[in-house]
Each structure stands twice: as C-alpha cells, then as structure tokens.
Amino acid sequence: MKELICITCPRGCHLSVDDNLNVTGNFCPRGAMYAKAELTHPVRMVTSTVAIASISECRLPVKTKEPVPKELIFPVMDEIRKTVVKVPVKIGDVVIKNVCGSGVDVISTKEIKE
Amino acid sequence: MINHRLVIIGGGSAGMAAAIKAYELGVRDILIIEKNAYLGGILNQCIHNGFGLHEFKEELTGPEFMTRFSKKVDELGISYALESNVLSISDDKVVTYSNAKDGLVEVKAEAIILTTGCYERNAGAIQIPGDRPSGIYTAGQAQLFANCYGYLVGKRVFILGSGDIGLIMARRMTLEGAKVLGVAELMPYSAGLNRNIVQCLKDYNIPLYLSHTVKKVTGESHLEKVTIAKVDEKMQFIEGTEIDFECDCLLLSVGLLPNVDLFNKLPLSLSKTRGAKVNQAMETEIPGIFSAGNVLHVHDLVDYVVEEAREAAVGAISYLNGELKHTGHIYDVNPGIGINYVVPQKVFLDDVKDSLSFKFRVAKPMKDINILITEGNNIIKKIFKPAIVPSEMEIVHLSKDLFKKESNEIKVYVEEKK
Ligand SMILES: Cc1cc2nc3c(=O)[nH]c(=O)nc-3n(C[C@H](O)[C@H](O)[C@H](O)COP(=O)(O)OP(=O)(O)OC[C@H]3O[C@@H](n4cnc5c(N)ncnc54)[C@H](O)[C@@H]3O)c2cc1C
Numbered sequence A: 001m002k003e004l005i006c007i008t009c010p011r012g013c014h015l016s017v018d019d020n021l022n023v024t025g026n027f028c029p030r031g032a033m034y035a036k037a038e039l040t041h042p043v044r045m046v047t048s049t050v051a052i053a054s055i056s057e058c059r060l061p062v063k064t065k066e067p068v069p070k071e072l073i074f075p076v077m078d079e080i081r082k083t084v085v086k087v088p089v090k091i092g093d094v095v096i097k098n099v100c101g102s103g104v105d106v107i108s109t110k111e112i113k114e
Numbered sequence B: 001m002i003n004h005r006l007v008i009i010g011g012g013s014a015g016m017a018a019a020i021k022a023y024e025l026g027v028r029d030i031l032i033i034e035k036n037a038y039l040g041g042i043l044n045q046c047i048h049n050g051f052g053l054h055e056f057k058e059e060l061t062g063p064e065f066m067t068r069f070s071k072k073v074d075e076l077g078i079s080y081a082l083e084s085n086v087l088s089i090s091d092d093k094v095v096t097y098s099n100a101k102d103g104l105v106e107v108k109a110e111a112i113i114l115t116t117g118c119y120e121r122n123a124g125a126i127q128i129p130g131d132r133p134s135g136i137y138t139a140g141q142a143q144l145f146a147n148c149y150g151y152l153v154g155k156r157v158f159i160l161g162s163g164d165i166g167l168i169m170a171r172r173m174t175l176e177g178a179k180v181l182g183v184a185e186l187m188p189y190s191a192g193l194n195r196n197i198v199q200c201l202k203d204y205n206i207p208l209y210l211s212h213t214v215k216k217v218t219g220e221s222h223l224e225k226v227t228i229a230k231v232d233e234k235m236q237f238i239e240g241t242e243i244d245f246e247c248d249c250l251l252l253s254v255g256l257l258p259n260v261d262l263f264n265k266l267p268l269s270l271s272k273t274r275g276a277k278v279n280q281a282m283e284t285e286i287p288g289i290f291s292a293g294n295v296l297h298v299h300d301l302v303d304y305v306v307e308e309a310r311e312a313a314v315g316a317i318s319y320l321n322g323e324l325k326h327t328g329h330i331y332d333v334n335p336g337i338g339i340n341y342v343v344p345q346k347v348f349l350d351d352v353k354d355s356l357s358f359k360f361r362v363a364k365p366m367k368d369i370n371i372l373i374t375e376g377n378n379i380i381k382k383i384f385k386p387a388i389v390p391s392e393m394e395i396v397h398l399s400k401d402l403f404k405k406e407s408n409e410i411k412v413y414v415e416e417k418k
C-alpha cells in the first residue's frame, strides 16, 4: 500500500495505491491516472520564461505542451535558458521543438505583439 | 463628469469576469478602470500552470487563463481605461481616477463593482527581529522580477511562510538556478495547497520546517544569515532549537490582505475577511456598490474568483433593474465553532432567486468532520468531509426553499467526531 497526494488539481486528494495499482481516495478518474503514472513513470509540466530578442527586461512565459519525465526537468530548463525568441508571438507558438528529445514541444503561453 | 451604468474598478480576473457577465446580461455601458498598462492583474506574473480546471476543464498557466478573458472583453467591445489609478469612490458613486493623458477624471456610476485584488503582508507588517539589510522581498515581488523582468533576487534563498506564492517561488527560484535552503512555517501545518507542497518542495528536496519561524536576520548592508527556531503551542521560541542559514535572500510569504483602501472612507463595515461585509448579491452595505475576488476575501483558486465575480455582476444588474429590494426576511450569517469566516455575512431572502452559496474556511486542518449549516436551532444542511484544511476555501450551494424564515441567524460550524 502506498500513500500519495494527487497533484493533478488543487483539490489534492489523498490517494492509496495497492500492489496491483488499484487506486482509492481519488475524487475523479484523473487521480487514478496520476497515481499509476507517478508510481511507474513520474512526469511534470515545466513552466518558465525565455528572453525576447528586441525587448530587454521583458520575458515571454512558456510551458512544455505536455508533461515531461521528471528527470528531464533540469535538462529542459537548460534549453529554455539558452533560448531567445523574436516577437510577435502568439499563445501556442512553438518555442523549442521536441525539447531534449522528449517528443514534447515548449510553447509560448502569452501573446506579445512587438 | 462622465456617466456610466456600471464601473468596475480593477481589471484582473474578477473585474474581467464581472464585465463579461454584465454584458451578457444586457448592460452595454460598462467601464473597467485598471491601474496597470494591461488587463489580467496578478495572473500576468503567475506563469506556472494550475489555473482553470473548473472553468475550462483544462489546466492553463496564469497568462493563458487571463488571455481568454481579455480576448473576450475585446471581442465584446467592453471599454476599459488602462494606466488609470482610481483614487476615490464617494458614497454617491462618483469614481475619481487619474492617468497621464486625461489627468483627473470623474465618473458618475449607477453601480460599482470593486475588484482590486489583494496585497502581500511585508517585513514591516510582521516585525522580524534583527538587522534591516537589503535582500528581503515578498514572494510576489520576487515573482514579478523573475517572471516579468528576468531577474533573480537572490542565489541562496530562505523562505518564511508556506503560503502558495512562497511554495511556488521555492520551485521557481530552484528552476531558474538559485539554491532554496528551506521554508519555515509558524503553524504546525502548511498554509499552502497540498499539491504545491508536493510539486514545489518535495520534488526538489526542499525542507519544510513546520512550527518554526525566523528568530533573527543578520547582515550589515546585505542579508548574510537567517536564524530560525522552533516555537511551542504558545508561539514562544524553544531555546536550543536554532538553525542558521547563510543566505543572500529572504522571501516572505506570510499572508495576503484584501486591497480595500478605496473603501476606507466610505460608511461601510469590513468583515473578518478584512474585505467588505456583503450580502448574498456580493453587495456591500452601500446599495449599488459590490465587491468580488481577492478584495472581498483571499481566494486560492481563480475559478472561484471568476464565479464570485459573476455573482457580483448578477447582483449589480439586479440592482440596476430595481430588483434588489432589501426587504423581507433578513439573516445574519455567522461563523461558528471551527470556522474562520463565512461570505456573505447577510442574506435578504426575498432577493434570492433560486439558490445561494456560502463560502468559508475552517480554522485548522481536521479529518472526518461534518459541516453543519443551521437556521436558528434547525440544521438545514449537513455535509460530511473526509478531510478539510484552512488553505482550501469551501463552497456550499443551498436552494432557497431550505430556508424557513424561523430565525434571523444562519450559522456555519464544524462538528468533530468524538
Ligand atoms: C502568486 C499567486 C499564485 C496563485 N496560484 C494559483 C493557482 O495555481 N491556481 C489558481 O487557480 N489560482 C491561483 N492563485 C489565485 C488567483 O489567481 C487569484 O486569486 C486571482 O487571479 C485574483 O483575481 P482578482 O481579480 O481578485 O485580483 P488581481 O488579479 O490582483 O486583480 C486586481 C486588479 O486591480 C487593479 N487595481 C488595484 N487597485 C487599483 C486602483 N486603485 N485603481 C485601478 N486598478 C486597481 C490591479 O492592478 C489588478 O490588475 C494565485 C494567486 C497568486 C497571487
């Protein structure tokens, strides 16, 4: 039996998982999915900001489009830190393609006109 | 003087949600007044994800969440004044604001919704003992610097207070290259959401020191050392429990307070939330002046902020249509045992359409309890909760016919199992 707190949403349900990966304590199905993933292969969303070429002291917020394996958080951050984008940029524009070979893109989360 | 039917002060998520709802209900003459150069409020700097699960059934970052609202505001053609700071509201609803282009502007409103958000308690407010070096910031200031301007305010960081912004900044500073040495929390439990403890502290092995607080800060011009110590039940330091952290930055995440400055000169009273006392329509004691979002009580979820803002918009429209009578059966709503506060504080039952909601926070973490809502001696609702914590606001919707008009007091309290 393993105890976990579901972090999928702010409700923070207390989950119990038995040896056959049966989950209890989850308020919604996402909790069971989270517990299974967390015990087999944990993933996290990474959010940060990147520099903008033409505007100093202004950052473009970005996120991984999907969660990435937990062990890739810092390698992803290293790539994000090296990145400079050109504006205009829209929400959802790809900022880094297939970051660290994860199959996941880093995308813009804000619109910046110029 | 300019006239507007509805003036909304503050263009954060609450202000935008209220404006959109009012528009949908048929009011066209709306003005949002916002002091920043952009709409969206605090969400502009909240670049992490975790917003909008109720509202959009997906998890968005702060900027993505607020953009959906600001786009809608533009689409509907709702007018807003940016870089315009509201200086005062008079009790006959004249709103005075100033900006660089127009100077001082007076707007006469038929109804007002105040959505000015909250501000952070700072070092002055909590009186930290020791030196007064530089390097001490509120967590929100550090967030603004990191996420909007790209500056890290420190390299070795200690955080006082386990509020959500502090936890989120522990992760942010770590990701952006700083070393976060720990988080101290005065109470025996965290002030932040569970999920933030897991994904901001545990993921990065950042220790959380419960029942600990800062005993001393040391540093001649810049911060050099923070000393924390354990406290007993009476919040007194326990000798010999001191731990020193050599650091160049102390972040404070020690609470948020509703930004009610504009209400201070008005003849209306504040509640235990430090926001205005309101009735079921989110209307203050001055008819036609409404309030919603963090300026009413500090929320942990933006989804509930926008829900409340819509309630205020519905209230404001009812007021403009002459439907809020303030007559008939009246209830005072009071927090009972185990409850810190309840919003609203007053209910005019005849003005309720079909149902109303009570929002409250409990005073401490509890397990296996019942929440009871009573009218006089009658229990009108009993809700079992397997677990409940002060960091999460609770919300209960009640249908109007549960109320029997037999008493003038509604109480919300906790029944603990023996
Ligand atoms: C750091 C942080 C992290 C959070 N994390 C999450 C999360 O993960 N998930 C989640 O769901 N919620 C989260 N929240 C909560 C939620 O996002 C906020 O509670 C919500 O955005 C508040 O909206 P608001 O409109 O009430 O206030 P604000 O967004 O603060 O808006 C108030 C607006 O009023 C303006 N204003 C103030 N005074 C004046 C004046 N005199 N004249 C003109 N304009 C004025 C301000 O400039 C501002 O734009 C977080 C909050 C914070 C602070």
Ligand code: SF4
Pocket (backbone or CB within 6 Å): A006, A007, A008, A009, A010, A011, A012, A013, A025, A026, A027, A028, A029, A030, A031, A032, A034
């Ligand atoms: S189980 Fe569902 S409701 Fe509970 S925290 Fe996870 S996602 Fe949220």
